[in-house]
Amino acid sequence: MVLYDSATLGGSCSGSSSSSSSSKPPPLQQRQQTQQDIDGLLAGAGYRVRSSELRKVAQRLERLETAMVNSPADLSQLASDTIHYNPSDLASWVDSLLSEFIQPPTCPSEFIMDPETNQTVVSDAWTTAEPHMPQVHQNISYEQQSLNNQLTVDNQLTVVTAMEEDSGIRLVHMLMTCAECVQRGDFSLATSCLEDMQGLLTRVNTVCGIGKVAGHFIDALSRRIFQGIGGGSINGGSAYENEILYHHFYEACPYLKFAHFTANQAILEAFDGHDCVHVVDFNLMHGLQWPALIQALALRPGGPPLLRLTGIGPPSPDGRDSLREIGLRLAELARSVNVRFAFRGVAASRLEDVKPWMLQVNPKESVAVNSIMQLHRLLGSDLNRNSPIETVLSWIRSLNPKIMTVVEQEANHNQPGFLDRFTEALHYYSTMFDSLEACTVQPNKALAEIYIQREIANVVSCEGSARVERHEPLCKWRTRLSGAGFRPLHLGSNAYKQASMLLTLFSAEGYSVEENDGCLTLGWHSRPLIAASAWQAVSDGTVDFPA
Amino acid sequence: MVVPLNTWVLISSFKLAYNLLRRPDGTFNRHLAEFLDRKVPANLNPVDGVFSFDVLIDRATGLLCRIYRPATAEEPAPNIVELEKPVVGDVVPVIIFFHGGSFAHSSANSAIYDTLCRRLVGICKAVVVSVNYRRAPENRYPCAYDDGWTAFKWVNSRSWLQSRKDSKVHIYLAGDSSGGNIAHHVAARAVESGIDVLGNILLNPMFGGQERTESEKRLDGKYFVTLRDRDWYWRAFLPEGENRDHRACNPFGPNGRSLEGIKFPKSLVVVAGLDLIQDWQLAYVEGLRKAGKEVKLLYMEQATIGFYLLPNNNHFHTVMDEISEFVSSDC
Numbered sequence: 001m002v003l004y005d006s007a008t009l010g011g012s013c014s015g016s017s018s019s020s021s022s023s024k025p026p027p028l029q030q031r032q033q034t035q036q037d038i039d040g041l042l043a044g045a046g047y048r049v050r051s052s053e054l055r056k057v058a059q060r061l062e063r064l065e066t067a068m069v070n071s072p073a074d075l076s077q078l079a080s081d082t083i084h085y086n087p088s089d090l091a092s093w094v095d096s097l098l099s100e101f102i103q104p105p106t107c108p109s110e111f112i113m114d115p116e117t118n119q120t121v122v123s124d125a126w127t128t129a130e131p132h133m134p135q136v137h138q139n140i141s142y143e144q145q146s147l148n149n150q151l152t153v154d155n156q157l158t159v160v161t162a163m164e165e166d167s168g169i170r171l172v173h174m175l176m177t178c179a180e181c182v183q184r185g186d187f188s189l190a191t192s193c194l195e196d197m198q199g200l201l202t203r204v205n206t207v208c209g210i211g212k213v214a215g216h217f218i219d220a221l222s223r224r225i226f227q228g229i230g231g232g233s234i235n236g237g238s239a240y241e242n243e244i245l246y247h248h249f250y251e252a253c254p255y256l257k258f259a260h261f262t263a264n265q266a267i268l269e270a271f272d273g274h275d276c277v278h279v280v281d282f283n284l285m286h287g288l289q290w291p292a293l294i295q296a297l298a299l300r301p302g303g304p305p306l307l308r309l310t311g312i313g314p315p316s317p318d319g320r321d322s323l324r325e326i327g328l329r330l331a332e333l334a335r336s337v338n339v340r341f342a343f344r345g346v347a348a349s350r351l352e353d354v355k356p357w358m359l360q361v362n363p364k365e366s367v368a369v370n371s372i373m374q375l376h377r378l379l380g381s382d383l384n385r386n387s388p389i390e391t392v393l394s395w396i397r398s399l400n401p402k403i404m405t406v407v408e409q410e411a412n413h414n415q416p417g418f419l420d421r422f423t424e425a426l427h428y429y430s431t432m433f434d435s436l437e438a439c440t441v442q443p444n445k446a447l448a449e450i451y452i453q454r455e456i457a458n459v460v461s462c463e464g465s466a467r468v469e470r471h472e473p474l475c476k477w478r479t480r481l482s483g484a485g486f487r488p489l490h491l492g493s494n495a496y497k498q499a500s501m502l503l504t505l506f507s508a509e510g511y512s513v514e515e516n517d518g519c520l521t522l523g524w525h526s527r528p529l530i531a532a533s534a535w536q537a538v539s540d541g542t543v544d545f546p547a
Numbered sequence: 548m549v550v551p552l553n554t555w556v557l558i559s560s561f562k563l564a565y566n567l568l569r570r571p572d573g574t575f576n577r578h579l580a581e582f583l584d585r586k587v588p589a590n591l592n593p594v595d596g597v598f599s600f601d602v603l604i605d606r607a608t609g610l611l612c613r614i615y616r617p618a619t620a621e622e623p624a625p626n627i628v629e630l631e632k633p634v635v636g637d638v639v640p641v642i643i644f645f646h647g648g649s650f651a652h653s654s655a656n657s658a659i660y661d662t663l664c665r666r667l668v669g670i671c672k673a674v675v676v677s678v679n680y681r682r683a684p685e686n687r688y689p690c691a692y693d694d695g696w697t698a699f700k701w702v703n704s705r706s707w708l709q710s711r712k713d714s715k716v717h718i719y720l721a722g723d724s725s726g727g728n729i730a731h732h733v734a735a736r737a738v739e740s741g742i743d744v745l746g747n748i749l750l751n752p753m754f755g756g757q758e759r760t761e762s763e764k765r766l767d768g769k770y771f772v773t774l775r776d777r778d779w780y781w782r783a784f785l786p787e788g789e790n791r792d793h794r795a796c797n798p799f800g801p802n803g804r805s806l807e808g809i810k811f812p813k814s815l816v817v818v819a820g821l822d823l824i825q826d827w828q829l830a831y832v833e834g835l836r837k838a839g840k841e842v843k844l845l846y847m848e849q850a851t852i853g854f855y856l857l858p859n860n861n862h863f864h865t866v867m868d869e870i871s872e873f874v875s876s877d878c
Binding site: 039041042044045046047049054055057058061062064065068075076078079080084087088090094097169172173176423426427493496497500501509510513514515525526527528 | 552553555556557559560562563566567568570571576578579581582583585586587588589601603609611613626627628656658659662856857858859
């Protein structure tokens with residue numbers, strides 16, 4: 001039996017900065033609202049409510065109860081059709097439900113405030129038509145709670161080990177030791193660790209479980225020690241190779257499919273009512289995401305818009321224009337479903353080389369910017385100039401997109417300390433490999449593993465500009481994107497439901513979708529591995545267009 | 548009756564959400580339930596002296612448990628290989644916890660239960676194992692009990708959980724609402740199989756029966772809970788066609804099995820005075836007594852359901868003290 005421990009990285013509700021796994025958790029980080037007023041006990045239960053708003057929320061809950069009791073038909077509609085958003089924000093959630101109801105005739109004295117005792121007394125002045133419906137007799141004591149629960153979600157670690165295999169555990173132990181040596185610069189000890197591990201590998205099952213993922217980490221360490229941190233031949237795979245591996249990763253497990261259909265759902269909703277729409281895809285690959293969107297647009301009530309797609313991708317070395325080829329195929333599909341479609345390819349080796357004028361955004365268009373696991377590549381900083389991420393986020397904002405969909409690995413692989421990064425990666429990729437066990441189709445699985453292996457190698461054995469896999473968790477992206485002038489567009493219960501349902505169609509048991517403060521994550525058992533979010537530029541009254 | 552405002556808001560929100568999830572035809576809006584449930588991840592970084600990690604203990608059913616351990620002072624977050632470091636102590640209680648939710652709601656990683664389990668670690672100096680059992684209506688009786696049994700056997704067979712004194716795992720079973728019901732049934736199965744359970748801790752355990760008791764009639768709808776929703780949950784959990792006198796629901800009822808002669812553990816049963824099913828809970832206590840089993844009843848007159856979820860009332864602190872005493876009296 002495999003011992004499987006899972007945890008998740010980064011903050012879910014606290015927004016606390018991810019610190020190194022060995023230090024104490026940092027204090028609760030301030031959010032944009034006034035943090036001090038948040039009820040600490042409810043926060044511990046996962047709800048953010050201001051203490052000053054508690055009474056109002058209580059009153060609204062009472063009103064909602066009354067409304068539901070009075071019109072059960074509305075209740076069932078509320079239950080089935082309403083889309084719910086961001087349940088942690090209790091006040092908003094209750095308000096949104098209340099607004100679904102036609103206001104009932106106001107009951108004479110729902111709440112009577114006794115000014116002297118500061119207690120509220122709920123009156124039973126209303127009675128209902130249904131005789132068996134009970135009346136509510138409840139007194140609410142207004143007590144201020146000052147307990148301050150500290151939220152816990154900081155760096156957490158993921159582990160997969162083979163329970164029966166002591167060798168497996170020893171292997172992991174040695175990996176950690178080796179990584180520590182590398183961090184300290186003790187390469188001779190690291191090398192002898194490597195040798196020991198190679199030896200242990202022969203005694204461990206490397207077909208699955210800890211043996212398999214350990215093998216990849218041993219390779220990555222080996223590269224780092226012997227080839228240095230320049231990346232060597234890791235990123236040397238051609239664009240063509242990368243596309244093949246990506247495609248098999250797409251087929252073998254649901255992470256990319258989840259990314260695509262969650263983003264598409266959000267884009268579809270954002271484009272509602274717009275006739276000229278323009279999607280900018282930061283990494284076209286084979287354009288796997290777009291047929292579904294094209295078909296959904298074809299079917300939308302009122303007819304499809306004019307759809308422009310700008311696909312960004314690396315230049316093709318051999319004279320082929322692979323971007324254009326993908327564009328042609330998508331155009332054919334669009335034609336077959338009567339969607340007016342135009343495609344443009346933008347070839348760039350790096351996202352930061354793209355300039356907004358290349359995208360030729362028309363002021364009359366509604367723009368969607370789609371980034372599937374691309375933004376983290378911009379986090380390598382050259383301290384001499386503007387960080388690429390800031391530059392790119394700034395021009396995205398200048399396009400004033402209707403929506404920006406962002407999917408990123410839910411991992412903290414951009415920590416400065418090598419050992420911390422190594423440890424997190426070990427956990428994250430162990431979980432990912434474990435989830436891959438559920439896939440039995442070849443060669444999808446084998447090639448998907450190579451795809452993942454390349455990521456591991458980049459995280460572990462590269463530094464500086466060569467290290468592009470700089471994954472950061474959702475809480476960090478939230479901070480970063482909010483700071484860059486974006487506000488979240490919450491993904492609701494309909495997106496959640498769709499994602500869950502599609503997962504059961506495509507994948508094995510064990511994958512789970514979770515709601516996280518308006519975003520959705522997909523993970524293996526209780527460990528989120530990939531996070532999807534949607535954003536909109538905060539309006540500052542001006543509209544800038546690239547020169 | 549006075550309830551702190553934040554407690555009222557919390558329980559009322561649950562009530563509201565649950566009303567939206569239960570469909571009249573007996574089906575359950577699971578997607579919406581999972582969407583609305585506030586969950587927290589496990590955390591290897593100790594917080595207030597407790598760290599946690601998740602374990603898949605049965606791949607076939609996907610049975611997960613969340614394990615909570617006390618952190619050794621001054622030590623950094625445990626390493627991968629240290630998660631299952633042997634417990635240190637002559638006697639280390641291990642509490643297997645079953646969360647509530649009337650068999651249909653919540654999970655081991657629900658925020659409210661994560662908080663409760665962490666507290667149990669502290670007050671009992673115990674390792675807590677929270678079981679993510681399969682829920683109704685998708686998984687009816689006996690799935691939850693089977694999962695409880697699987698978790699029990701797993702815990703009992705972990706060498707790293709053994710107390711030094713006798714190289715055995717010192718197991719307590721605990722749960723609230725449906726979790727309390729599961730704890731009872733798993734305890735019964737354990738002792739029948741010859742494995743010792745040191746004690747049962749039942750918080751507002753979920754029991755019932757065909758008859759309508761006085762408390763059910765008197766308190767129906769008064770304090771967040773209605774008879775109608777209780778009926779719905781039993782119909783969702785019990786095998787189709789069975790009524791509430793089924794053994795699972797009514798262990799000392801007409802279809803119950805006698806506990807006489809079997810080594811059933813001592814029980815701490817907490818009953819909230821404003822819980823409409825208290826007559827069934829009191830009947831359970833009576834049933835244990837009649838069978839000669841040791842049981843301590845804590846009747847919290849002014850308490851509503853869920854009072855143990857937030858540490859803002861006297862009942863909460865009383866109960867926590869009693870639980871601590873119940874477990875430590877064996878150490």
